[in-house]
Amino acid sequence: MSEVVADLSIGEVAERTGLSVHTLRFYEREGILANPVRRDSGGRRVYHENDVDWLNLCMILRASGMPLPAIRRYTELVRAGDGTEAERLVLLRKHRERVLDQMDQLRKCLDLVNFKVGVYEDALDQVAVSSATGTDARR
Amino acid sequence: MSEVVADLSIGEVAERTGLSVHTLRFYEREGILANPVRRDSGGRRVYHENDVDWLNLCMILRASGMPLPAIRRYTELVRAGDGTEAERLVLLRKHRERVLDQMDQLRKCLDLVNFKVGVYEDALDQVAVSSATGTDARR
DNA sequence: GGTTGACCTGGAGTCGACTCCAGCTCCTAG
DNA sequence: CTAGGAGCTGGAGTCGACTCCAGGTCAACC
Numbered sequence: 001m002s003e004v005v006a007d008l009s010i011g012e013v014a015e016r017t018g019l020s021v022h023t024l025r026f027y028e029r030e031g032i033l034a035n036p037v038r039r040d041s042g043g044r045r046v047y048h049e050n051d052v053d054w055l056n057l058c059m060i061l062r063a064s065g066m067p068l069p070a071i072r073r074y075t076e077l078v079r080a081g082d083g084t085e086a087e088r089l090v091l092l093r094k095h096r097e098r099v100l101d102q103m104d105q106l107r108k109c110l111d112l113v114n115f116k117v118g119v120y121e122d123a124l125d126q127v128a129v130s131s132a133t134g135t136d137a138r139r
Numbered sequence: 140m141s142e143v144v145a146d147l148s149i150g151e152v153a154e155r156t157g158l159s160v161h162t163l164r165f166y167e168r169e170g171i172l173a174n175p176v177r178r179d180s181g182g183r184r185v186y187h188e189n190d191v192d193w194l195n196l197c198m199i200l201r202a203s204g205m206p207l208p209a210i211r212r213y214t215e216l217v218r219a220g221d222g223t224e225a226e227r228l229v230l231l232r233k234h235r236e237r238v239l240d241q242m243d244q245l246r247k248c249l250d251l252v253n254f255k256v257g258v259y260e261d262a263l264d265q266v267a268v269s270s271a272t273g274t275d276a277r278r
Numbered sequence: 279g280g281t282t283g284a285c286c287t288g289g290a291g292t293c294g295a296c297t298c299c300a301g302c303t304c305c306t307a308g
Numbered sequence: 309c310t311a312g313g314a315g316c317t318g319g320a321g322t323c324g325a326c327t328c329c330a331g332g333t334c335a336a337c338c
Contacts, residue, residue, distance in 0.1 A: 021284090022328070025287090026326065026327085060248050061248065063244045063248065085262050086259075092256050096249065096252045099245050102245055103249070110239070114235070116231055117228060117231050117232060124225060148315080150315085162296065181315080181316090182315080183304085206294075207294075
């Protein structure tokens with residue numbers, strides 16, 4: 001019925017996630033993988049689609065400024081399973097606050113930059129117009 | 140008529156901006172101040188309100204992820220004065236793109252976190268309810 | 279059976295942005 | 309006149325998050 005879900009090499013995971021193989025090994029050392037990575041007969045890492053999903057989640061958290069120690073903690077809680085939901089919730093709520101703070105900062109910055117871009121656009125238009133009226137008589 | 144606008148010591152600037160005196164000296168080395176810092180007879184830095192304003196601008200840019208080299212470049216252009224507006228505009232537009240990208244990332248993350256927070260809140264409510272129905276018979 | 283290419287490890291290196299240290303000067307208050 | 313506090317400098321240290329290196333294994337293909 002369904003396709004056999006293939007195991008993945010570290011290189012394939014790198015390709016799928018956009019992380020480098022270096023980073024994947026580094027994240028593993030840092031305890032950032034929800035389930036411990038299996039190894040094949042030759043000692044090579046064997047990943048699963050789940051791992052890719054988890055890594056994508058982690059990448060979203062990282063991109064929003066969650067530090068690795070917090071991601072590690074969250075990972076530990078998920079690995080530990082039932083009974084850790086309360087702490088996960090605390091952790092996520094804390095991160096949400098940080099995200100909202102960052103959005104505020106960015107909005108502030110965006111306003112500023114929009115304003116300044118407007119100023120410079122106007123200034124340059126002025127220059128263009130005056131140089132046009134000075135040197136350009138077509139029409 | 141108007142108050143004499145006071146000169147400021149590095150400590151006062153630190154207090155007003157929230158940057159440390161270390162960071163202020165560091166930023167100066169990095170060329171992040173719009174006008175070169177004057178010194179008093181004893182070689183101490185003398186700042187002006189303008190510098191505080193400029194630093195506040197820089198802090199907004201930093202907080203939105205503009206790297207110091209870009210801020211330095213922008214500072215150089217402002218210092219250089221007329222004729223550099225076009226490049227300033229380019230720089231600001233580029234940063235605006237980055238800010239918008241970051242906002243997108245944050246929105247994505249916020250959706251995710253909101254969703255997960257919801258899931259955990261529901262899960263914990265469930266626990267609360269079932270433990271209540273198990274042990275608590277008031278009404 | 280030799281070469282390639284992907285993978286392995288432990289540990290070192292890099293980069294950005296601070297942050298701090300040692301040892302000094304200078305001013306002011308007691 | 310001296311003790312304290314704020315500043316000064318050049319340079320070193322720290323921290324987070326990668327990033328890379330040397331030297332080795334292993335399977336596959338020519």
